[in-house]
Amino acid sequence: GAVVSQHPSWVICKSGTSVKIECRSLDFQATTMFWYRQFPKQSLMLMATSNEGSKATYEQGVEKDKFLINHASLTLSTLTVTSAHPEDSSFYICSHNSGLRGGTQYFGPGTRLTVL
Amino acid sequence: TQLLEQSPQFLSIQEGENLTVYCNSSSVFSSLQWYRQEPGEGPVLLVTVVTGGEVKKLKRLTFQFGDARKDSSLHITAAQPGDTGLYLCAGRAGGTSYGKLTFGQGTILTVHP
Numbered sequence: 001g002a003v004v005s006q007h008p009s010w011v012i013c014k015s016g017t018s019v020k021i022e023c024r025s026l027d028f029q030a031t032t033m034f035w036y037r038q039f040p041k042q043s044l045m046l047m048a049t050s051n052e053g054s055k056a057t058y059e060q061g062v063e064k065d066k067f068l069i070n071h072a073s074l075t076l077s078t079l080t081v082t083s084a085h086p087e088d089s090s091f092y093i094c095s096h097n098s099g100l101r102g103g104t105q106y107f108g109p110g111t112r113l114t115v116l
Numbered sequence: 117t118q119l120l121e122q123s124p125q126f127l128s129i130q131e132g133e134n135l136t137v138y139c140n141s142s143s144v145f146s147s148l149q150w151y152r153q154e155p156g157e158g159p160v161l162l163v164t165v166v167t168g169g170e171v172k173k174l175k176r177l178t179f180q181f182g183d184a185r186k187d188s189s190l191h192i193t194a195a196q197p198g199d200t201g202l203y204l205c206a207g208r209a210g211g212t213s214y215g216k217l218t219f220g221q222g223t224i225l226t227v228h229p
Contacts, residue, residue: 004158006158034216034217041202041222041224042221042222043122043204043219043220043221043222044159044204044219045219046216046217046219049216091156093158093159095158103146103147103164103208103217104149104161104164105149105161105206105217106161107151107158107159107160108158109157109158110156110157110158112156
């Protein structure tokens with residue numbers, strides 16, 4: 001299957017600072033990537049769809065000015081959590097479609113964000 | 117908005133037992149995927165089903181897609197402690213292989229030795 005990497009794998013920051021999370025597609029040119037958020041023992045919640053060369057599409061209730069998404073190339077999408085607060089602490093996961101029949105989606109290993 | 121109802125939410129069983137996890141919806145999905153996730157890691161794809169009535173087997177795991185493509189099940193035979201994890205079903209609506217997935221609530225499976 002496709003390989004998706006994320007960096008960093010975990011980050012601890014102070015309240016009020018901004019944190020950037022990178023998502024790379026290592027063997028697939030992804031015009032679209034997806035960013036999810038996951039709380040402990042819960043399912044994944046789609047935050048936004050990242051589109052290469054254009055604006056991201058955000059899900060209802062997700063603040064686009066707080067969660068900045070940039071998809072500058074076919075292999076890299078970034079999520080920046082601006083002015084982070086403790087309630088932003090979560091597990092952030094990116095993914096992309098494989099292009100295979102059925103639309104199999106491959107996920108990155110996730111980034112654990114802890115805001116103090 | 118398509119919804120996927122996944123049940124049970126929690127499952128705690130002994131090694132050797134069988135179990136079934138269900139995903140149900142009132143909507144039709146063009147495909148449905150099952151993932152397994154371990155703590156601190158991303159979901160790992162187990163299977164994708166695309167045809168109504170389709171049955172796929174992966175060792176002790178059997179996946180079924182309903183005839184109407186509105187529901188799916190995952191059956192594990194003779195569960196082992198290594199099967200412990202969060203199981204997620206996810207469906208894709210519409211006629212394409214692109215676009216966002218709708219996730220079920222997840223099933224936390226614990227298999228005791």
